Amino acid sequence: MKDNLLGKFLKFSYGSWVGLIIGLFTTMLVTRILPPDALGKASMFDLFVQVCMILTIFGTDQAFVRFFYEEQSNKRGALLFNSLRIPLFATIVIICLIVIFYQPITLFLFDKESLLLAFVIAGGIFAQLLFRFAQLVIRMQQKGNMYSLLQIFQKLFNLCLVISFFFLLGANFEVLIFSTLITLILLNIIAIYFGKQFWSIDNLAIKNVKHSQREIIKFGAPFVLTIFISWLFEAFAKIAIRHWSTFDELGLYSAAMRLVALVMILKTTFSTFWTPVAYEKFEKRPQDKDFFRNITIIVAFAMYLVAILSIAAKDLIVILLGREYQDAAIIMPFLVFMPIFYTISETTVIGINFYKKINWHIFIAGMACGINILGNWLLVPDFGALGAAISTAISYIVFFTLRTIISLKYFKVKYPLVRIYIMALIVTIYAYFAIIIDNLWFVILLSFIPLSILIVLFYKDLKLIIKNRVTLVNRK
Template sequence: MKRNSLLGKFLSFSVGNWLVLIIGLISSPIITRIIEPVEYGKFGMFNLYASILTLIITCGLDQSYVRFFYEEDEVNRNKLLFDSIKIPLILNILISIIIIIFKVPISNYVISEYNPNFIILLLLNITLASISRFSLLTVRMKQKGRLYSMLQVMQKLSYLMSIALFFMIYNNSFLTLAYATLISNAVIAGISIFTERDSWNFKNIKDKKLKNSELDILKYGIPLIFTVLVTWLFQSADKMAIKAFYGDYEVGIYSSANSIIAILNILQTSFATFWIPVAFEKYEKAPEDTKFFSNINDIVSFLMFGIGIGIILFKDVIVLILGPKYRTASYIMPFLVFMPVLYTMSEVSVGGINFKKKPKYHIVIASIACLFNVIGNSILVPTLGAKGAGISTGLAYIVFYYARTLISRKLYKVDYSIGRTTVAILAISILALYTSFMEFSIITVIIGIIVILIVLFLYRNTIKSMKDMIFKDKNKDIRR
C-alpha cells in the first residue's frame, strides 16, 4: 500500500475530527460555564448508561459486520448489514420494554430522582445510537473519508445548536445536554443512512448468498456480548464509585476532566476510523507483511506518547477553559491521558486477535482490565475521590494495552517493541503521578524534560524514518 495513498486516506478521515476538535475547544468552556457541576454529573451518568446500553444492544454484531465486510462481494454487503443489524433491533425493543417497566427505580438510581423526560431521552438515544453505529460503520468500511468527516462536523454543530435551543427551555439542567445529544444522534443517523441508502436497501436480499452464514456472523459476534458486559463494568466503575462515595457534584468534576480527554479522544477516533478498514484490507492482501504493522505501531506510539506528555505538562493551562468551578479537574487529568493514548496504540497491536477471528480473547482482556479497575476504584476512590478514579482508570488502561498486545502477538507474529514501550510508559507514569498531587513548579518542568528526552531517545530511529519518509515524498512531488 503506497504511503501517499495511506496519508491521503488518513487526512480525508481526520479532517472532520480536527474540525470537531476546534469546535470542542470553543464549546467546552461555554458548556461548563452554563451547566452546574451537579447537573453535569447527572448528564455524565445519563451518557454513561446510554453508551453502555448501546454496547449491549449491538452485542458485538457491529464487529462481525466490520470483520466480514471485505470478505463479501460488494453487491451482497446490504445482506450482510441486514443479517448483522436485525438482532440488535430486536434487543433494542426488549431492553426498551424493561426500561419502561422499571422506569422509576432506574431514573432514581441514575440521576437521583424520577424524571419522565430522562426515560424518554434514554430510550430514544439508545435506539438512534445503535442505528447510527451501523450507518457510520458502513461509511467507514467503504473508506469514504470526506463523507465521514462531514458527518462528524455536522453531528457536533447540531449538538451545539441544540444546546442553544434547549437552554432556553431547560436552562442549566442536564436535560439541555441530553436533548442536544438526542438531536445530534438523529442528524447523523438520518444523513448517513440517506447517503448510503443503497446499503440500506433490503429488498430482494433473500436470494443473495453470503460467503459467511448467519451462524458465522453470530459465532464471531456473540462471544463479544460477554466482552460488552465486562466492558460495561470496566467503563462505569469509576463514575459508579464516585457517585456512591461522593455524589453527583464530584461526578461532574470528574466528567469535566473526561470532557477534556474526550477532545484527545478525537485523535483516537480519527486514527481508528482510518486504520481499521486499512488494516483488514492489508491483511487480506498481504498477511506476510508484518513489517508494515510494526512500522505503523512505532509511528503511532511515538506520536501518542508525545501528545500525552504535552497534555500532562500543560493541564493547568488547559483546564482554565472549564471555568473556576471545575479547576480541581486538573489533578484528575494526568492518568486519564492513558485512556486515548494506549487505546489508540492498541488499535494497531490488537490486530492479531481480529485477523485470526478469535473474539473470545476480547473477553479475557476486558475481564482482566475490568477486575483491575474495580479493585483500584474500591481502594483509591474512598480516600482520593475523583483523583483516585482517574489513577485507577489510567492504570487499568495500561493493563488493557499489555493484555491486547501480548495475546495478539501470540496469534500474529509482529514486533511491537514492547520493551521500548514499557520504558516510555514507566517514565510518563512518574510524570503523571507527580502532577496528580503537586502544583506546577520547576520540578514539574525538570521531570517533563527528562521524560521527553527519554521518549526521543527511545524512538530516535522512528523519528529518522519519519523524517526520511516526509522528505522523500516532498522530493517526489518536486520532481513531478
C-alpha cells in the same frame, strides 16, 4: 490511484480536529452554564445508553466489520440488514423494559422519577443503534471525507442545541441529554441518506449472501460478554464515583475527561482509520510484518507526544472550564493513560483479530476490569475522582500488556515494547509532579525532560521509516 495511508488518515481525521475545536468551545460553554452535578447526571445518561447498546447490538457490528470485505460488493447491503435484525428486536425489548421500570431507572440515573426521561433514554438507544451501523457503512467504504463531515456536524448540532435548550430549560442536566438525542436523530438522517444504497429495502430480497444471519450471530455473540466487560472496564470509574462519592465528583471526572480531548481524538480517529486498513493489508500481504511494526512506532510516538503536551498545558486548558471545575486539572494527568495504551494496543492486538481468536478478548477485558474494580474500591472512597483516574491508568497498562503478549502468540511482530514501557514510567513520574507542583510554568518547563527522552528513544526508527517512505515515493 488509491489514496496512501497518510491521505486516508487525514480524510478520517480532519473532522476530529475541527470537532475538537467546536467541542472545546462547547465544553467551555457547558461548564459555565451548568453546575458539576448536572454534568455528572448527563454522564449517567451516556453510560446507560452505552450498556443498553452493548446488550442490543449483540456483537453484530463486529461481525459486519469482519465480513465486509469478504462479502461481494453488491451484497453488502444484505449483510447490513442481516446484521441489524437481532439488534432491532433486542432494542424493542429493552425499550419496553425501560418504560415499564422507568421509576427505579430514572431515580438511579438522575435522582428523580420521570416517564419523559425514560422515553428520551429509549429514543437515545434506538438512535444510537442506527447511527452505529450508519457510521460503519461509511467507515468500511473508507469514505474519510464523509466520516469527518459527520463528526463536524455532530459537534455543531450539539453546540446549537445546547444553547437552544438552555434558553428553554435553564441550567438543568436535561439540556445535555435532549441535545444528544436530537443530534443523533439529525446525524442518522444525513448518514443514511449518503449510504442509501446500503439501506435500500431492496437489499432484503437478496439471496445467497456469503455470510448468513446465523454466521453473523455466531461470530458476534462472544463479543457481547467481551464488550460488556470492556464497557464495565471503562465505565466503572463513573459507577464507583456515583456509588462512593457525589455527583459533583462525577462531574469533575467527566470534565477531566474532556481535558484529555486531544489524546482522545487521536485514539478515536486512529481506531476508526486503522481497522479497515489493517484487515485489508492482512488479506493482501499477511507476511508484511514490518508494516505493522512501523505503525506501532509512529502511533506510540504520537500518543506520548500529545499526552505530554496535554499534561503540560492542563492548567491552561482548565481555564476554559470555569472556577467550579478547577479541581479537574488534578484528575486529568492520569487519565491520559487510557487513550495512550488503548490506541497503541490497537496496533499490537492484531494477531488475536486476524486469526479470529476472539475469546481471548473476554479474558483480557475481564482481567483488566477486575484490576480496575479493585483499584476503584480501594481508591475512590478516599481520593474520589483522582483515585478513579489512577485506577484507570493502572488497568489500561495491564490491558495493553495482555493484548500484546497474547497477540504475539499468533502473529509475531518486533514491537518496541521496552521503549513503550520506559515512556510509560517517564510519563507516570511527570504526571505525579504535574499534580503536586502548583506552578504552571514550572510544569511546562519540566515537560522538556519527557519530551527529550521520547525523541531520543524513537528518533532512529522514525528517521528510517521516513527515509524508506521517501525512497518508495521517488521510485514511483
